[in-house]
Amino acid sequence: MKKLVNDPRNVVREMLEGLVALNPGLALLEAEDVVVRAGLPAPADRPVAVISGGGAGHEPAHAGYVGTGMLAGAVAGDVFTSPSVDAVLAGIRAAAGPRGALLVVKNYTGDRLNFGLAAALATAEGLPTKVVVVADDAALRDTVDPERRRGIAGTVLVHKVAGAAAEAGGDLDTVLAEAEAAAAAVVSMGVALGACTVPAAGTPGFTLGESEMELGLGIHGEQGVRRAPIEPADAIVATILDTLVMDAGLAAGDQVALLVNGLGGTPPMELSIVARAALAGLAARGIAVPRGWAGNFMTALEMPGCSISLMRLDAGRLARLDAPALAPAWPGGGMLAPAARVAAPPEPEAAPATAPGPLAPELRRLALAVAAALEAEEASLTALDSHAGDGDLGLSMARGAAAIRALPEAAFATPATALTAMAQAVRRAIAGSSGPFYATALLAAARALPEAPDHADWARAFRDAVAAIGELGGARPGDRTMLDALHPAAEIFAASPGPLTEAWQAAVAAAADGVSATVTMRPRLGRAAYLGDRALGQPDAGASAVLVWMRAITAQVHTNGPSA
Template sequence: MKKLINDPRAVVRQMLEGLVALAPDQALLAAEDVVLRRDPGPAATRRVAVLSGGGAGHEPAHAGYVGPGLLAGAVTGDVFTSPSTDAVLAGIRAAAGPAGALLVVKNYTGDRLNFGLAAELARGEGIPVEIVVVADDVALRDTVAPEKRRGIAGTVLVHKVAGAAAEAGLPLEDVAAAARAAAAALGSMGVALGACTVPAAGRPGFTLEEDAVELGLGIHGEQGVQRVKLAPADALVARILETIQADLRLRSGARVALLVNGLGGTPPMELAIVARAALAWLRAQGIEVLRAWSGNYLTAIEMPGMSLSVMALDDARLAFLDAPASAPAWSGDGRIPDAPAIIAAPAAVAEAAAAPGPLAPAMKRAVLAVCAALEAAEEELTALDSAAGDGDLGISMQRGAAALRALPEGAYASPAGLLEAMGQALRRAIGGSSGPFYAVALLRAARRLEGVAAPTAAQLAEAFAGAVAAIGELGGARAGDRTMLDALLPAAEALTAGKGLPQAVAAAEAGLEATRAMRPRQGRAAYLGERAVGTPDAGAAGVVVWLRALAAA
């Protein structure tokens, strides 16, 4: 287990101290793991205090939601363990005034017992207390009664509704009623791509095959309701939303809020793909998504995966969601456009179509041979690039091959025209550094052959040398810097010396092999220094792949 912690037994306290150190409007109780608003105002004039909490490991919940319009306090237990009764009672005492307190509790036995007992003790001290239990996990709809379901990420939306109702000055009974209605209108379900590791345990909670996911899991690192095959994001989203829709009985015309929640180990890239799919699916059912949020709201430490929460809205609930709120983890009002704005790119200047020239069959044969070779080498190039770079060369070359395959017949009108078309296609298809390098090389070579219908070997060699020089000028690399130039320069020298393509390939292969012993001085590999030595350069390997294909064709 590798975690940035000191002592597993001190994780919770040190985490809360760090969170409060970063939040000017929050405070931490000295004797309990309770985060409160720093300046709640005089007790006699306080509105209803909304408190929530649970075990640690769900960050940014629950401390991240302490602030105006949300929670008055958050009580934290050990990782995935309910806080103690004394901690909850201390939070109630510190946050509540005569208006009382509302406890928003996720439906787990430990939480219900400890929050429930604390509420009873507080009532005995004269503090009015109500409890709202959130049981939004629809994955259990065919397994247990609704009141036995778990509380998961949708709880955050209940925090927002309850906090807004309290901030509006409503009495405790009305704040509780608004929170209960929100919980009843809520359905959530999640999927995990792997397990998380509890610091005290030191090992993942379960093992999962590479091609499997856990569907319908809770938030405590446990397995789901069902283990299923990994599917594309759109398919997993549809399966989850079908379950939520059936449980909430949502029909066309329904108005909802959507929460796309990461479980701690899912990058924003993947959550955005999930959000895209969820919005599209709901809208396809005629369901109007009025508000939506995406991010890490209630996690399971570093678990890879996500959950979706849908809350049916009426005017009152929408107003509560829209009410002002401020807390470290609350990310805005959730307003979204009715549809994504996709703006057409300016059209390129149209060129007259040209007829294929006499060399078209041979040139096309060579291009397709290069494409096939690059596609076949995708895995090899990815592995090499992953060893000393960012691992995208294989897929970049594959994209480039697809772009070259799609060239129109008119691109083969002349050698210069083909090189121009290839350069333009690759600059659009390939991101990173490879696209600009190959594009500038091909465009430079095209200019060298302008007006030459049937170039000689010497003219082709001169164009090749010019292309290689253009790469050096653009990137600033030289021979020995461990780049693609270490394969290209020897090949160019062989061609300009009057040797044929087989000899140029042999020279490039020797240059590639030499990169094994070179210390990189350009690109991302340069950050690794000596650690990159021993592996050939991926860019040079890509050059050898397509040069071999040209020679064979």
């Protein structure tokens, strides 16, 4: 797998150097991979130092939580490897004073051993140090004893509670007690849609099929408790919540903080969908969520997936979560309120219904044929658009088709009302550029049409529609856009003497030639323009979509005869 690294042996140090360089509130020890707060007071004046750490690869954990109100220091080992005793001891010496240090340790053997021995050595040196172990992985509830569970993303909330307690001036025993209570109050569970790749290994830790997911995994690239068929996000979240709520003994009336954590390869869009489902699922159970966050808090390199953590709240723990903190990776806030919904402004009152004209049945038949053709070609249009665009054209055209199909029969009373109704429908249904272009074209054409148009009226409407698209988007023929199909078609249609069906066939042929010409055109507008010559070799997707609906009209005219 490709990675933006230099030497895999140096990734941790170089990562920490970059982090510290970007954050003036942090400092990096010269001889160890340890980050501490910059400008700490003299040892005698320091509060209890809350220190955490573990293997790298979990960024922004752990160094991202070093700052006022959270950690005093963080110790990093190699990727997914516990730091050494000496590194942890150096962190304690650099960050702690006579009030001592609390080490927040995730429940892995290497971390417990190295942090535990460092705590004993520091205490012997006169820096009293204690350890709190976080074992929040509820997915292991049926696999191991509670004290042997892994520590995962819920650890971040323990950092926040312990850091706030230390910042408030609590002594070591007080900070320890609050951290232990917070660790006992948090449960987490993860799901992965794929594996991650350790830089030194160069290959993924495991392989998942396209239709599989791993439930109940840790944060070190390992497999989960079980493999299952992938499900929609809401179903996955429901499964996780069932486990968390049961394991924590939560019931209606309880309050929790929610942490939706990305594992490194999951975009914010998907994390927000997960958060939405989690909030809805907790609300359905009568569990209040006064605080919640979603983002990357404790990752597993680039693993696609997420975890959900719930921390049971009381007044004291809520106050600790709300206390100010100035760590680079802590987002702050998190205060939730009932979802705000604002009513959309009302649409203008519809014009009085027009009595159906003689063309109404045929107009509707043609519109439905266009819709069917666009739906049938969704996949091919998506493939074409993916070559030089963002791949959404097929879906956009299918959405527009569905909107046209949903129009009532009354919308097709006259040519003008039909085109106006279709313009409003596609404007609402199609996002991106296609919706505005088609809506603008249809409205321009509608303005040019009387109730019983002849060939000249249709030709003028077609030309007006094409001109409106060019004016709106700034494109001209030769720019490799939909106009390369529309413009020659409109010109040929206007120049053909008739009859109407033959003129339309000539227009379709001109559009087809225009689409073929786009194969060798260098794009000048739209996303394809960013690709330059790399866009060559395939016809323009927007022009191809024009040909789809024009041919659909041709097929209907051939089957049922001319319309004017």
